[in-house]
Amino acid sequence: MLNFKFYNPTKMIFGKDTIKSIGDHVSSYGITKVLLLYGKGSIFKNGVYDTVTKSLKEHDIEYVEVTGVKANPVVSKVREAIKVMRENDTEAIIAIGGGSVIDSAKAASAGFYYTGDVWDFFERSEEVKRALPIFTVLTISATGSEMNSGGVITNEEQQKKWSFGSPLLYPLVSIVDPSIQSSLPSIQTAHGAIDALSHVFELYFGGTSHTDMMDELSEGIIRTIIKHTPVLLKEPDNYVSRCELAWCATLGLNGINGTGRAGDWSSHSIEHSVSVLNDIAHGSGLAIVMPAWMKYVQHKAVDKFARFGEKIFNITEGTKEEIGLQAIEKLRDFYKSLGAPITLKEAGVKREDIEFIAGNASILEPLGTLMPLYKEDIRKILEIAYE
Amino acid sequence: MLNFKFYNPTKMIFGKDTIKSIGDHVSSYGITKVLLLYGKGSIFKNGVYDTVTKSLKEHDIEYVEVTGVKANPVVSKVREAIKVMRENDTEAIIAIGGGSVIDSAKAASAGFYYTGDVWDFFERSEEVKRALPIFTVLTISATGSEMNSGGVITNEEQQKKWSFGSPLLYPLVSIVDPSIQSSLPSIQTAHGAIDALSHVFELYFGGTSHTDMMDELSEGIIRTIIKHTPVLLKEPDNYVSRCELAWCATLGLNGINGTGRAGDWSSHSIEHSVSVLNDIAHGSGLAIVMPAWMKYVQHKAVDKFARFGEKIFNITEGTKEEIGLQAIEKLRDFYKSLGAPITLKEAGVKREDIEFIAGNASILEPLGTLMPLYKEDIRKILEIAYE
Numbered sequence: 160m161l162n163f164k165f166y167n168p169t170k171m172i173f174g175k176d177t178i179k180s181i182g183d184h185v186s187s188y189g190i191t192k193v194l195l196l197y198g199k200g201s202i203f204k205n206g207v208y209d210t211v212t213k214s215l216k217e218h219d220i221e222y223v224e225v226t227g228v229k230a231n232p233v234v235s236k237v238r239e240a241i242k243v244m245r246e247n248d249t250e251a252i253i254a255i256g257g258g259s260v261i262d263s264a265k266a267a268s269a270g271f272y273y274t275g276d277v278w279d280f281f282e283r284s285e286e287v288k289r290a291l292p293i294f295t296v297l298t299i300s301a302t303g304s305e306m307n308s309g310g311v312i313t314n315e316e317q318q319k320k321w322s323f324g325s326p327l328l329y330p331l332v333s334i335v336d337p338s339i340q341s342s343l344p345s346i347q348t349a350h351g352a353i354d355a356l357s358h359v360f361e362l363y364f365g366g367t368s369h370t371d372m373m374d375e376l377s378e379g380i381i382r383t384i385i386k387h388t389p390v391l392l393k394e395p396d397n398y399v400s401r402c403e404l405a406w407c408a409t410l411g412l413n414g415i416n417g418t419g420r421a422g423d424w425s426s427h428s429i430e431h432s433v434s435v436l437n438d439i440a441h442g443s444g445l446a447i448v449m450p451a452w453m454k455y456v457q458h459k460a461v462d463k464f465a466r467f468g469e470k471i472f473n474i475t476e477g478t479k480e481e482i483g484l485q486a487i488e489k490l491r492d493f494y495k496s497l498g499a500p501i502t503l504k505e506a507g508v509k510r511e512d513i514e515f516i517a518g519n520a521s522i523l524e525p526l527g528t529l530m531p532l533y534k535e536d537i538r539k540i541l542e543i544a545y546e
Numbered sequence: 547m548l549n550f551k552f553y554n555p556t557k558m559i560f561g562k563d564t565i566k567s568i569g570d571h572v573s574s575y576g577i578t579k580v581l582l583l584y585g586k587g588s589i590f591k592n593g594v595y596d597t598v599t600k601s602l603k604e605h606d607i608e609y610v611e612v613t614g615v616k617a618n619p620v621v622s623k624v625r626e627a628i629k630v631m632r633e634n635d636t637e638a639i640i641a642i643g644g645g646s647v648i649d650s651a652k653a654a655s656a657g658f659y660y661t662g663d664v665w666d667f668f669e670r671s672e673e674v675k676r677a678l679p680i681f682t683v684l685t686i687s688a689t690g691s692e693m694n695s696g697g698v699i700t701n702e703e704q705q706k707k708w709s710f711g712s713p714l715l716y717p718l719v720s721i722v723d724p725s726i727q728s729s730l731p732s733i734q735t736a737h738g739a740i741d742a743l744s745h746v747f748e749l750y751f752g753g754t755s756h757t758d759m760m761d762e763l764s765e766g767i768i769r770t771i772i773k774h775t776p777v778l779l780k781e782p783d784n785y786v787s788r789c790e791l792a793w794c795a796t797l798g799l800n801g802i803n804g805t806g807r808a809g810d811w812s813s814h815s816i817e818h819s820v821s822v823l824n825d826i827a828h829g830s831g832l833a834i835v836m837p838a839w840m841k842y843v844q845h846k847a848v849d850k851f852a853r854f855g856e857k858i859f860n861i862t863e864g865t866k867e868e869i870g871l872q873a874i875e876k877l878r879d880f881y882k883s884l885g886a887p888i889t890l891k892e893a894g895v896k897r898e899d900i901e902f903i904a905g906n907a908s909i910l911e912p913l914g915t916l917m918p919l920y921k922e923d924i925r926k927i928l929e930i931a932y933e
Contacts, residue, residue: 160561160789164559165557165560166555166557167555168553169553170551170552171553173549173551174547177549370789370790371790372767372790372794375763375767375770376762380759382762383758383759403547406805418793
């Protein structure tokens with residue numbers, strides 16, 4: 160087990176009818192003026208906007224709004240949010256949405272006090288030294304951003320979809336009411352589940368130190384997501400399954416699951432380069448890229464992939480190598496059953512774009528810890544993923 | 547799944563050679579004078595005392611000491627610590643030890659600013675409103691107190707072994723270097739493992755809402771402890787197994803495992819009444835009481851105990867009831883194999899004391915959530931536990 164530091168001060172408020180407490184939480188910190196950051200109109204349809212603003216009004220908390228955060232959130236929107244916050248002297252941000260909105264809120268929070276351009280944090284040329292408090296009201300379970308200190312933003316001009324983070328960016332309070340996710344389109348629930356699974360896979364298959372306890376935790380999360388996601392596609396308002404998926408998604412990337420080991424994260428880097436060009440949903444991109452990566456690197460961790468096959472899909476027949484490869488196929492079948500595309504071609508990516516994607520992803524090469532990946536490896540993985 | 551709040555701001559510093567960072571952590575909060583609280587002389591033998599004080603000196607942090615915290619820690623020692631801290635204007639406490647020392651530190655921290663007697667917090671007649679910062683250097687993995695906000699202290703005069711807690715009592719920083727535990731006597735390692743398992747059982751078998759994900763987490767912790775504890779009895783300096791047991795013990799009671807469900811906790815209450823009179827180790831008491839409680843309440847959760855038998859001990863033959871009862875026997879066998887007493891008689895408890903113990907435990911009746919227990923139930927459980 161690797162030495163580790165674990166620190167996660169986010170207050171998680173989880174369960175039915177918890178969103179109406181947002182005003183109470185915000186005002187408990189003496190905050191009187193906030194930015195509301197959100198995406199499109201879904202929070203008007205599911206009632207979340209009304210619940211939040213009613214609660215803020217009851218606590219005499221003023222708010223200004225920035226809307227239109229996209230699914231693959233962009234730095235230009237972050238800059239807009241920073242400008243609005245500065246003009247209005249807001250004291251905190253309330254992110255209402257999924258990972259895109261929360262990641263944008265983190266970037267805006269970090270950028271608020273910084274005199275340079277917020278993209279500097281992504282280039283690692285600056286560290287976050289001060290940040291505005293962040294509150295979140297989660298509307299889709301997927302990224303775990305509601306309970307961690309990182310985020311991913313796209314720089315449209317530079318065609319970079321990069322991550323950043325700082326311990327200053329843990330949300331102070333995150334409210335997760337899984338019941339409001341019952342109005343999500345099925346494919347979004349599926350993408351969320353795939354994203355959450357992918358975080359666990361990155362940590363589970365990472366090439367650093369093994370730990371029994373973290374393997375157990377990862378396998379528990381994987382089995383629970385695989386059990387409950389199909390239920391939600393049939394019964395979108397099944398509250399029990401909503402809770403299971405929601406808490407699994409948070410646990411997948413709130414730091415606990417990474418204790419004592421580092422992840423691989425090359426599939427995420429590759430996916431970011433796929434979606435920077437094609438603007439496909441992150442969950443779709445991962446459903447395509449991750450099994451292809453698994454096939455390419457499986458020979459580097461034959462025992463681990465066999466364990467995966469046994470513990471997750473109960474495959475016991477065959478050599479270890481066969482069990483591992485069968486498990487990867489089972490995973491693809493599962494993704495297909497959720498309605499996700501499982502090839503780049505299905506997702507509308509053109510074969511001639513593979514070269515660009517491989518180049519874009521290899522800016523930070525080598526990727527990964529299980530097997531260091533260079534441009535040529537990435538190109539081969541994309542070929543496997545193509546059809 | 548029950549609605550829940552999860553909040554745990556403790557910074558966990560885990561791994562080999564981490565103790566020497568204590569001075570750095572303490573001084574990062576601007577603290578210049580602390581109380582060192584510890585038990586007997588073991589921290590001189592394993593070098594922890596020297597490592598801590600050297601690091602404090604390097605950071606110009608003054609310290610005063612209170613020693614002699616017992617295995618079942620008492621409120622008189624807490625009062626002594628409060629007095630010494632007030633006389634010396636200490637700004638924080640460093641607890642060096644296991645749960646007994648850390649729990650005593652929490653009580654002293656809460657009592658420092660309080661003008662009344664610290665026992666008021668245990669009687670629930672007062673709430674903790676302010677507390678001194680707590681740092682911990684863990685020397686035995688068992689209670690999880692290094693990463694939670696509660697504790698258990700004995701009031702010797704009143705013969706009460708009671709719990710208390712407050713969100714103000716999370717340690718700021720806890721340092722866990724599992725390698726220093728290699729010098730522990732085997733029986734202490736065993737007791738620690740049994741204590742950690744017992745916390746998981748309380749949460750796993752609790753009578754409130756079920757959650758798949760938390761069952762998975764609990765089962766993962768249980769399997770990992772059952773795998774690695776016997777290794778440590780043979781190879782006390784097996785660092786991998788020390789790490790697995792240590793992190794499992796913390797995860798068992800740092801709050802995550804309790805999300806979405808409440809525990810039962812009646813076995814803990816009964817054990818406290820056993821050890822208030824007999825001063826036996828908490829782990830021993832739990833090894834005796836908990837399986838007896840399981841036998842008594844198994845009919846209330848036949849499916850859960852059968853699941854326990856299947857997932858933990860791979861028992862598949864028999865009716866659900868039979869599988870559950872077999873599993874309880876397997877657990878007793880496991881405790882026996884660790885060298886723990888599994889009957890009250892073996893632990894030196896007299897049969898005639900059962901009446902006193904049942905009376906002492908039933909002050910707060912009914913106990914538990916799986917099956918509410920009254921004095922007569924407690925007496926019957928103690929009879930099962932007797933021999």
